[in-house]
Amino acid sequence: MHKVRQELRGSGELLCGKNTLIRRAMMTFFNNLPYLEILMPVVRGNVAFVFTNDDLKEVRAKIVSNVVSAPARAGAIAPCDVIVHACNTGMEPGKTSFFQALGIPTKISRGTIEIVSDVHLIKTQSKVGASEATLLNMLNISPFTYGITVLHVYDQGTLFSPSILDITEEAFIGHFMAAVNNVSSISLALNYPTIVSVTHSLINAYKDVMAVSIASDYLFEATEKIKDMLENPDAYTVAVPVSAIVETATPQKEEPEEDDEDEDMGLSLFD
Incomplete structure (x- = not known):
């Protein structure tokens, strides 16, 4: 708690106290601030308030980043699974019976107890037993972490x-544009103009005007060229250059010429 207060210094204030006193103090402001009544149901259990004018996402990151490791205590509810990995414990062989009582396979290696395989010792939301807590303390394992979690945002x-704070600006824009497209589609289908469908309505109306203009030969500047393209398509055909095909002669392999006479190796019989 003190680390969180130090982390929030300059960006927020953390306030905690008895829930009855907090609710009583809030009730005195209901006449002037009736919207505070929505906070009454959440003042239950071990809760605190953080007041800030800074970015809520950054403040939440500062709060949840401060966690501390804690040893397992008998009777506590495990917030996560605890798995003891295979390792050499360094304990003397006399404590083998303690591991056997917990169903942990072991062997003696170099005069010390060695855990043979990984063991799922404690399951999430289960109560930590005295034997499990003792074993974890003997192995110097602090399996749990504790910190402040953000429950609500006001x-x-x-x-x-x-979880609303996890939504990015890109996601907001994506959802907004999807809604705009849906409204535009419905407006066009119902022929009910809206601000998001005006552009599409104008484009569709312009297409209809051009179609009527071409069909009735009542032309204007924008449809004259289109009319000419429909009547004389050959005039707008792009000439495709004919590429000359060049035949490349494949070089023939030259066969080595055979010598009619044997080469003189300098070993004539008549020398």
Whole structure:
């Protein structure tokens, strides 16, 4: 808690106290600030308030980044799975029975106890037993981490889940554009003009005007060229240059000439 306060210094204030006193203090402001009533149901359990004017996403990151490791305690509810990996414990062989009671396979290696395989010791949301807690402390394992989690976000009279802060600006724009496209499609289908369908309506109307103009021979500047293209398509055909085909003669392999006379190796019988 103190680390979080130090981290929030200059960007926010962390306030915690008895829930009854917090609710009583909030009730005194209901007449002037009725929208605070929405916070009453969340003042339950071990909760605190963080007041800030900074970016909510950055403040939440500062809060959840401060976590501390904690050893397993008997009777506590495990927030996560605990797996003891295969390793040499460095303990003397006399404690083998302790591992056997927990169903952990071991062997004696170089005068010490060695865990043979990984063991799923504690499951999530299960109660930590005394034997499991003792074993983890003997192995110097602190399997759990504790910190402050953000449960709710309150802004301008609205209470919402902190998962809303994970939505990026690109996602907002994507959802907005999808909604605009849907509204535009519905407007065009119903022939009900809206601000998002005006552009499409103008384009469709212009296409209809051009079609009527060409069909009725009542031409204007924009349709004269289109009419001419329809009547004289050959005039607008792009000439494709004919590429000359060059035949390349494949070089023939030269056969080595055979000598009619044997080469004189300098070993004549008549020398």
